[in-house]
Amino acid sequence: MATDEQHNARLKSLLAATAGKDMSAFRTLYDATSAKLFAFALRILVKRELAEEVLQESFVNIWNNASSYQSGLAAPMTWMTTIVRNKAFDLLRRLDDDVEIDADTFDKEVMEALESHSPTPIEALKMSGDAQALARCLSRLEGLHRQAIALAFYHDLSHSEVAGRMQLPIGTVKTWIRRGLEKLRLCLSKLEGA
Structure with missing residues (x-):
């Protein structure tokens, strides 16, 4: 080898x-x-x-x-x-608006990898600063915004399906997803500039 x-x-x-x-x-x-x-x-x-x-x-x-x-x-x-x-x-x-992120699953995997006491070199590479930054930014979203993004992303649900699951008007869900994604972009931009 x-x-x-x-x-x-x-x-x-x-x-x-x-x-x-x-x-x-x-x-x-x-x-x-x-x-x-x-x-x-x-x-x-x-x-x-x-x-x-x-x-x-x-x-x-x-x-x-x-x-x-x-x-x-x-x-x-x-x-x-x-x-x-x-x-x-x-x-x-x-x-x-089409970005689909499962915040709960992604955060869990990121946190498990971060807490691992002996990551392999490849695992360490996967856990780049950007992955940590994305996990941090996702955790800063309001719970319902994060849930809407997670449903759209992980479960591959349309905006109307997310609205049905969350028992909310579709306009509210679209706004939450759009705002959540914008907050993610802003947060990531700030972290990249830091």
Whole structure:
């Protein structure tokens, strides 16, 4: 089994070849890293189709920007994970009213991972500062706003179905979800700027 140092050296070599537009090296890089990067995207986005979209966009970005990778600044997986994280959070911001976040499940997983006494390196990578920031921001939402977002996201309910479950007018539910998402965006923006 390759050591971390050997693995990093291999990934650096593949990134360098990818920078030279070597399709074979890029394919090998994809095969070596896509499963971990997909799992990371899925952790943030929860839905497979969203994680797949982000993974595809991320690898296009990696192909186009491999020449900008600087090994002195970050390990290859750290660099690629940052690209995936940024793409995932960009997608969350773009989705606006359609964003579906299960605050309860996401918070629980984040907190369990944070409380773990011996996370593996991959688990530690998954628990990036952004995941912690999102969990913090979700916990600051008013309970009913958070519940509306969780129902829409985790249970994949339409706004009218959420309204039925919560026994509220649909306009109220739409407003709560929209406001909750806006508060999440503002909170994340503040934390990113801090």
